[in-house]
Amino acid sequence: MRTMMVVKIGGADGNDADNVLVDLARRKDYVLVHGGSKEVDRLAEALGRPPRFLTSPSGVVSRYTDEETMEVFTMALAGKMNTQLVARLQALGARAIGLSGADGGLLLGRRKAAVRAVDGGRVLLVKDDRSGTLEDVNDDLVRLLLSNGYVPVISPPGVTPDGELINVDADRVASKVAVALHADALLLFTNVPGLLREPADPASLIPEIPREQLPFFMNFAYGRMKKKLIAAKEALEGGVPQVVIASSQVPDPVERALSGLGTVIR
Amino acid sequence: MRTMMVVKIGGADGNDADNVLVDLARRKDYVLVHGGSKEVDRLAEALGRPPRFLTSPSGVVSRYTDEETMEVFTMALAGKMNTQLVARLQALGARAIGLSGADGGLLLGRRKAAVRAVDGGRVLLVKDDRSGTLEDVNDDLVRLLLSNGYVPVISPPGVTPDGELINVDADRVASKVAVALHADALLLFTNVPGLLREPADPASLIPEIPREQLPFFMNFAYGRMKKKLIAAKEALEGGVPQVVIASSQVPDPVERALSGLGTVIR
Numbered sequence: 001m002r003t004m005m006v007v008k009i010g011g012a013d014g015n016d017a018d019n020v021l022v023d024l025a026r027r028k029d030y031v032l033v034h035g036g037s038k039e040v041d042r043l044a045e046a047l048g049r050p051p052r053f054l055t056s057p058s059g060v061v062s063r064y065t066d067e068e069t070m071e072v073f074t075m076a077l078a079g080k081m082n083t084q085l086v087a088r089l090q091a092l093g094a095r096a097i098g099l100s101g102a103d104g105g106l107l108l109g110r111r112k113a114a115v116r117a118v119d120g121g122r123v124l125l126v127k128d129d130r131s132g133t134l135e136d137v138n139d140d141l142v143r144l145l146l147s148n149g150y151v152p153v154i155s156p157p158g159v160t161p162d163g164e165l166i167n168v169d170a171d172r173v174a175s176k177v178a179v180a181l182h183a184d185a186l187l188l189f190t191n192v193p194g195l196l197r198e199p200a201d202p203a204s205l206i207p208e209i210p211r212e213q214l215p216f217f218m219n220f221a222y223g224r225m226k227k228k229l230i231a232a233k234e235a236l237e238g239g240v241p242q243v244v245i246a247s248s249q250v251p252d253p254v255e256r257a258l259s260g261l262g263t264v265i266r
Numbered sequence: 267m268r269t270m271m272v273v274k275i276g277g278a279d280g281n282d283a284d285n286v287l288v289d290l291a292r293r294k295d296y297v298l299v300h301g302g303s304k305e306v307d308r309l310a311e312a313l314g315r316p317p318r319f320l321t322s323p324s325g326v327v328s329r330y331t332d333e334e335t336m337e338v339f340t341m342a343l344a345g346k347m348n349t350q351l352v353a354r355l356q357a358l359g360a361r362a363i364g365l366s367g368a369d370g371g372l373l374l375g376r377r378k379a380a381v382r383a384v385d386g387g388r389v390l391l392v393k394d395d396r397s398g399t400l401e402d403v404n405d406d407l408v409r410l411l412l413s414n415g416y417v418p419v420i421s422p423p424g425v426t427p428d429g430e431l432i433n434v435d436a437d438r439v440a441s442k443v444a445v446a447l448h449a450d451a452l453l454l455f456t457n458v459p460g461l462l463r464e465p466a467d468p469a470s471l472i473p474e475i476p477r478e479q480l481p482f483f484m485n486f487a488y489g490r491m492k493k494k495l496i497a498a499k500e501a502l503e504g505g506v507p508q509v510v511i512a513s514s515q516v517p518d519p520v521e522r523a524l525s526g527l528g529t530v531i532r
Contacts, residue, residue, distance in 0.1 A: 046313050079340050082344075083340050083366050084340075084431075086369055091427070097407075098368070102353040104361050144414055150370055163356055163357025165350075165353055
């Protein structure tokens with residue numbers, strides 16, 4: 001297969017997905033992965049079920065996804081966002097196909113038996129959370145679509161072999177897909193210019209991280225950025241030569257990220 | 267292409283989709299199309315936006331779909347129902363792929379400029395309704411998936427060339443897909459045994475309708491059944507040799523419908 005990249009866009013407020021879509025529409029060498037946690041939050045609020053989060057003992061925050069929350073999650077991501085992104089790409093002339101992790105067993109994983117969460121200093125064991133661990137990507141399906149001129153637009157949730165939907169992190173989905181496709185690059189778009197030394201100061205961008213120094217730079221990661229660095233680490237370990245964390249709030253964000261603007265990890 | 271059928275399941279209360287899925291899982295010669303109006307109603311109610319309907323001068327009732335309702339419609343159908351059906355088929359061993367009408371321009375149509383609706387004896391012109399007319403099916407995409415062992419699970423909405431999502435009736439989607447694929451049969455599952463002379467009496471089933479008598483039998487159609495007969499008419503006119511309207515509330519509903527149990531129109 002020719003040169004290939006995996007592009008991940010988020011759903012946090014301020015992310016300008018459309019810049020990325022406009023830039024991607026002229027290309028055919030990519031798979032798009034998206035999250036959309038803000039959209040899930042909005043729908044949950046509108047349904048009178050405010051989102052709840054779990055903090056792991058190591059400080060990683062994740063959504064508490066019980067059965068009803070999984071429905072909300074699926075509707076917001078695989079329903080609204082995925083369909084809107086696909087329709088927009090189609091209107092821009094791309095032949096986009098939306099896929100959730102359930103489609104063709106695309107994102108196959110297992111549900112975590114229990115999740116450890118910190119609450120007021122104590123560590124609790126949460127058992128009805130539908131968080132999962134991604135184990136396998138049906139890359140044959142992705143290749144089939146790409147080789148026939150279609151662009152896959154991939155969204156969580158993932159699925160277990162028993163057909164249970166599981167919450168898998170979109171950054172890590174992007175990383176796993178990049179590894180499965182032997183992609184040349186993984187671009188993780190966000191609403192800041194990259195990894196910052198000072199979260200509030202865009203001028204404190206860290207332009208490059210040699211892969212062996214990733215554990216050190218993990219100290220600068222806050223909130224969602226921590227997951228991006230974990231995803232970057234997994235992609236590099238899986239053979240993806242470079243990962244770029246970059247802003248989507250500029251024109252031509254894909255071209256810019258490919259030219260090294262952002263935080264380049266390799 | 268080998269023998270092929272299009273199977274449509276609904277989302278009205280009492281429809282037992284799972285009977286159909288279990289029966290389909292052992293087959294590979296089908297495309298599944300689903301609606302899910304009850305699911306859309308439920309989500310709309312939960313969001314504090316009770317569903318509204320329009321009645322055309324000829325008596326056909328359709329959902330009033332403004333922009334916000336289109337989001338609800340997409341989340342309930344392409345999000346929740348489609349993903350759950352796909353996950354269930356996967357768990358049953360089928361390689362199912364969910365597709366909304368936006369995917370690859372699968373269900374391409376145009377938005378109706380205005381919809382005529384009867385309100386208290388007057389005929390109104392409704393302009394912000396996102397109802398559409400289906401004009402083209404990307405059957406190449408469906409064939410690509412089928413010929414590679416995947417089973418397409420298709421859901422409204424449709425899409426315009428400008429990327430606007432449109433509300434298209436799932437029965438008529440099924441009919442249009444059957445025509446585009448030159449299917450041998452279209453099975454329309456519902457929660458009654460078929461077209462009934464007396465809506466309340468299952469024993470009044472009309473077992474067979476010769477196609478030339480469809481206009482006469484249209485008189486027996488009430489509510490959603492009217493749309494099924496319109497879909498049947500369009501399928502027959504498009505070259506599909508037979509349409510069966512049958513109950514999903516029995517074991518082996520697909521086998522039964524194929525053996526002629528239900529209302530057979532040919």
